[in-house]
Amino acid sequence: xxxxxxxxxxxxxxxxxxxxxxxxxxxxxxxxxxxxxxxxxxxxxxxxxxxxxxxxxxxxxxxxxxxxxxxxxxxxxxxxxxxxxxxxxxxxxxxxxxxxxxxxxxxxxxxxxxxxxxxxxxxxxxxxxxxxxxxxxxxxxxxxxxxxxxxxxxxxxxxxxxxxxxxxxxxxxxxxxxxxxxxxxxxxxxxxxxxxxxxxxxxxxxxxxxxxxxxxxxxxxxxxxxxxxxxxxxxxxxxxxxxxxxxxxxxxxxxxxxxxxxxxxxxxxxxxxxxxxxxxxxxxxxxxxxxxxxxxxxxxxxxxxxxxxxxxxxxxxxxxxxxxxxxxxxxxxxxxxxxxxxxxxx
Amino acid sequence: xxxxxxxxxxxxxxxxxxxxxxxxxxxxxxxxxxxxxxxxxxxxxxxxxxxxxxxxxxxxxxxxxxxxxxxxxxxxxxxxxxxxxxxxxxxxxxxxxxxxxxxxxxxxxxxxxxxxxxxxxxxxxxxxxxxxxxxxxxxxxxxxxxxxxxxxxxxxxxxxxxxxxxxxxxxxxxxxxxxxxxxxxxxxxxxxxxxxxxxxxxxxxxxxxxxxxxxxxxxxxxxxxxxxxxxxxxxxxxxxxxxxxxxxxxxxxxxxxxxxxxxxxxxxxxxxxxxxxxxxxxxxxxxxxxxxxxxxxxxxxxxxxxxxxxxxxxxxxxxxxxxxxxxxxxxxxxxxxxxxxxxxxx
Numbered sequence: 001x002x003x004x005x006x007x008x009x010x011x012x013x014x015x016x017x018x019x020x021x022x023x024x025x026x027x028x029x030x031x032x033x034x035x036x037x038x039x040x041x042x043x044x045x046x047x048x049x050x051x052x053x054x055x056x057x058x059x060x061x062x063x064x065x066x067x068x069x070x071x072x073x074x075x076x077x078x079x080x081x082x083x084x085x086x087x088x089x090x091x092x093x094x095x096x097x098x099x100x101x102x103x104x105x106x107x108x109x110x111x112x113x114x115x116x117x118x119x120x121x122x123x124x125x126x127x128x129x130x131x132x133x134x135x136x137x138x139x140x141x142x143x144x145x146x147x148x149x150x151x152x153x154x155x156x157x158x159x160x161x162x163x164x165x166x167x168x169x170x171x172x173x174x175x176x177x178x179x180x181x182x183x184x185x186x187x188x189x190x191x192x193x194x195x196x197x198x199x200x201x202x203x204x205x206x207x208x209x210x211x212x213x214x215x216x217x218x219x220x221x222x223x224x225x226x227x228x229x230x231x232x233x234x235x236x237x238x239x240x241x242x243x244x245x246x247x248x249x250x251x252x253x254x255x256x257x258x259x260x261x262x263x264x265x266x267x268x269x270x271x272x273x274x275x276x277x278x279x280x281x282x283x284x285x286x287x288x289x290x291x292x293x294x295x296x297x298x299x300x301x302x303x304x305x306x307x308x309x310x311x312x313x314x315x316x317x318x319x320x321x322x323x324x325x326x327x328x329x330x331x332x333x334x335x336x337x338x339x340x341x342x343x344x345x346x
Numbered sequence: 347x348x349x350x351x352x353x354x355x356x357x358x359x360x361x362x363x364x365x366x367x368x369x370x371x372x373x374x375x376x377x378x379x380x381x382x383x384x385x386x387x388x389x390x391x392x393x394x395x396x397x398x399x400x401x402x403x404x405x406x407x408x409x410x411x412x413x414x415x416x417x418x419x420x421x422x423x424x425x426x427x428x429x430x431x432x433x434x435x436x437x438x439x440x441x442x443x444x445x446x447x448x449x450x451x452x453x454x455x456x457x458x459x460x461x462x463x464x465x466x467x468x469x470x471x472x473x474x475x476x477x478x479x480x481x482x483x484x485x486x487x488x489x490x491x492x493x494x495x496x497x498x499x500x501x502x503x504x505x506x507x508x509x510x511x512x513x514x515x516x517x518x519x520x521x522x523x524x525x526x527x528x529x530x531x532x533x534x535x536x537x538x539x540x541x542x543x544x545x546x547x548x549x550x551x552x553x554x555x556x557x558x559x560x561x562x563x564x565x566x567x568x569x570x571x572x573x574x575x576x577x578x579x580x581x582x583x584x585x586x587x588x589x590x591x592x593x594x595x596x597x598x599x600x601x602x603x604x605x606x607x608x609x610x611x612x613x614x615x616x617x618x619x620x621x622x623x624x625x626x627x628x629x630x631x632x633x634x635x636x637x638x639x640x641x642x643x644x645x646x647x648x649x650x651x652x653x654x655x656x657x658x659x660x661x662x663x664x665x666x667x668x669x670x671x672x673x674x675x676x677x678x679x680x681x682x683x684x685x686x687x688x689x690x691x692x
Contacts, residue, residue: 163634163668165634165637165668168632168634168637169634169637169638172635172637172638172639172642173638173639212612213612214612215611215612215632215664216612216614217646217649218632245591245612247593247594248593248594248612248613248614251614251617265561266558266559266560266561266562266591266594267594268562268594268597271597286514286561286564288509288511288514288515289518291511291514291515291518292515292518292519293518293519296518300563303563318561322509322511
């Protein structure tokens with residue numbers, strides 16, 4: 001066991017595969033509706049108002065850090081701020097998910113989109129990172145963005161979808177339009193990630209929520225190259241790629257050039273480590289285990305830590321935390337990560 | 347290339363890894379709403395009325411055979427006839443999916459379920475197989491059932507779910523109740539499959555639609571053993587296991603004891619064949635490719651055939667056919683399977 005590290009060193013070392021005193025732990029969507037302190041803020045402002053208010057974003061970002069002493073924060077923001085910055089109308093209605101209007105499906109639609117000045121159009125996230133660093137300098141904060149493919153899905157469909165039929169059809173019927181949109185998104189996303197790094201993010205994560213709806217052929221032809229193009233804009237901080245339901249893509253995830261790979265809960269982490277070679281991983285507890293009895297939760301946290309091994313692992317969930325998660329379970333989870341004692345090597 | 351085979355021989359040989367003249371082709375959910383002839387029948391009877399009418403089921407089962415000259419039929423039925431036969435109330439409302447009432451979540455709930463006389467309670471499917479064989483003796487017909495885990499999901503949730511939180515919690519909070527329910531389901535499902543085999547089904551398929559929501563630990567502890575128990579009831583015909591989103595489970599699918607494994611479209615078929623050894627596979631074209639231009643569809647059908655190799659492969663989609671699929675695309679798909687010429691071995 002290495003000497004105690006501060007949180008900045010712990011996260012950085014884990015993401016680079018260097019020795020750590022213990023794996024760092026943070027949770028995807030850790031600032032959110034399961035916390036009463038978050039819901040209290042959301043009673044006063046809408047989701048989009050919150051995303052536009054850097055100081056409030058920083059405050060919300062602090063909430064799970066203060067409640068659970070997590071090893072890293074992730075800036076409070078939303079992936080759909082990018083299409084909005086490019087000129088697509090974004091609304092969050094009550095009772096349904098986000099809506100983007102009008103949909104983008106043709107070269108003409110594409111021509112209506114602008115390449116925004118990222119430092120202006122997406123500034124709240126950058127300022128929130130700066131504000132968080134002033135508030136909690138001892139805690140590293142991650143920046144993030146949605147991947148080009150995942151953003152394309154929303155922009156083409158106009159909303160979430162069961163099967164993303166329109167997005168996939170674009171790949172087959174108009175691959176040139178799809179590629180042009182992915183390229184434009186990759187550059188905006190990449191600049192946005194780099195701006196977050198420059199604002200002080202200790203690492204950045206690219207969320208490819210819908211990579212897993214694609215067969216490997218389309219993933220390799222469209223999603224992974226676009227992710228690589230986005231990540232290539234980022235200099236000086238570790239870059240994490242998270243392909244939800246991406247277990248079938250393991251052999252090709254390296255094509256993104258990411259420094260670390262996020263794994264969802266369905267991936268066997270031992271298999272992942274074998275296929276990914278020395279690439280650090282992040283994950284991958286089933287978020288629903290936070291509803292299990294504490295002893296089951298603790299045992300499964302330890303299973304993940306054992307399977308991942310001591311080097312190059314950031315403990316996390318395999319997907320965002322569920323909105324009805326009891327806060328006590330998060331405390332149990334964090335304690336389980338801290339209390340884990342690896343067996344002596346065989 | 348082997349001598350021409352009849353359809354019975356072609357399907358059987360493919361499912362047993364024996365030489366075929368060409369891979370057989372059928373499509374999951376091939377009798378259904380994308381066909382106007384099916385919709386015409388559904389204008390006269392409800393879904394559950396249809397499922398209860400063996401002669402009408404046989405007629406519907408013939409529709410895609412007659413339209414597309416597929417190499418196998420699959421009996422028209424529904425997986426939720428099993429919970430209904432065990433005493434849970436089943437309704438299909440308009441505008442939403444199936445509903446099961448009351449939900450089953452405790453030992454007391456479990457005690458209210460009966461072990462039905464399968465030959466009586468699930469007879470329409472068996473009679474439909476007999477009727478189909480009289481109508482189209484030259485075409486093999488598959489029987490099927492939902493897997494114990496997938497049925498447990500519906501029975502515990504009472505309906506479909508985004509994350510099957512209640513079903514998973516049962517595994518963690520009351521594993522004994524979960525196992526007892528899975529065992530009971532496995533026996534009913536197994537008897538139902540065996541009754542279909544005895545009615546003349548040439549093969550049977552166990553649909554594990556929700557296996558893919560589980561981490562490998564839960565899949566191995568609950569879903570796969572229950573599937574094995576169900577399949578163990580079946581004698582004399584090949585047994586296919588289809589775990590949707592099951593690519594992460596490939597190393598353990600053999601624990602089901604199935605003769606062949608169905609693959610969804612996200613699985614790289616070359617990797618699957620490597621991991622599964624000599625086990626025959628079925629799949630795995632993305633159903634949305636039926637919306638792609640014909641030349642793209644044909645090329646991707648040929649990709650699947652090339653990747654699968656000539657032995658031990660039943661061509662199919664990686665999931666049920668989409669309800670808005672154009673019939674002309676199905677014709678193109680079948681033609682593409684028939685026209686495929688394997689390259690000479692390297």
